[in-house]
Amino acid sequence: MSDKVAEHVRIRWEASQRIELLTAEALNVSASAMARMEQAGHLERVAPGVYIGVGHAQHPLIEAAAWACRHEQAVACLLTAAVHHELTDAFASGTWLFVPKGASPPRSQTQSVHVIQTAPRFIDPDHDAANGIDTIEVHGVALRITGPDRTTIDMWRYPRRVAREHALEALRRRRNAKDFRLPPFARLARRLGAWSRLEDIVQGLALR
Template sequence: MSPQHHSQTQRILDLLSQRGLLRPSDLDAIGASRVTLARMTDAGLLEKVDRGLYRLADQDHSENDSLITVATKVPQAVFCLLTALQFHDLTTQLPREIWIAMPRGSHVPKIDYPPIKMVQVTGDAYAAGIEIFQRDGVPLRIYGVARTVVDCFKHRNKIGIDVALEALRDARAQKKASADDLWRYAKICRVANVMRPYLEAIE
């Protein structure tokens, strides 16, 4: 291995140790070539996760891998509904797809894996309740507990009213969402009238 190739390999490894995932476009900032990326993949040092997305081959696979992949490829995506419930430990469901929210008018992201389910959200409702969690150096944008519970009622026809009720009961029982926060997001998402009887019943 030439000194130059060795140096580029080390820079790529250093960057991956900080960020977890790498795109070919990231190489420009560290002065490494795409040829080096291909050689490292062929040598088994790197693993291709998806089109244009790489990680260390010996990296431990965490339960957040799918979320990290989506967040890296679609930075504006906000994880919502069943995916957010699972992240917040508020459901017994194991969703087959990753649920994301995107601004109205967005196209479904082209990602080979994991499978995506997208809901479109308008105006102020899109930004309301986003929380950011760092995983392997990648920021995950996820709706908080109260917002997620409200979304479950908003999209009850997609995921089932039973899932929404379970999420509401668990969020209140575990003190993860206050009644005030639930009311606030219910109004923002225009679902207050739907939630009113359920919220009053558990107060």
């Protein structure tokens, strides 16, 4: 069996048996072999160089997880996180990611990806709990994603990225959630430098 045929057999088997995201590096095969198996209908490309076997059920956050495969510092955020946490009915219209300032941002000519470069301290993995960032497993990837409080606050931190109506609806839904607690929310907003913008609005919602 030639090396090329052996690669194809291995990829086809992995694609049929595993629901995890697949990369050439993880399978120890060539990138061209992965591309050929996509063309043959055994793989579906999720992001550049990241695939899943055809026919597997796909998690709603699969694209965010695929980008995280390529950019370990990336954090799913804003509308991607808001839709996940049911803070908005708006369409995410692509994948929204935080990356540290100075890092090479994810790019794609075929998929919509919105990248926001932020201060590294706000997405430092050593301080995820303090920064309101959670981790969930998606197709074998440990995807970091902003939690409900952080997502709500961030939607007010980036008014040029998120429409005010979506930010207000997210704040209203978060304020009415059973697990909402004002002290930790305010503490996180202060940490992110956003409490002065949010305080009066949060208090106004509380009085309604």
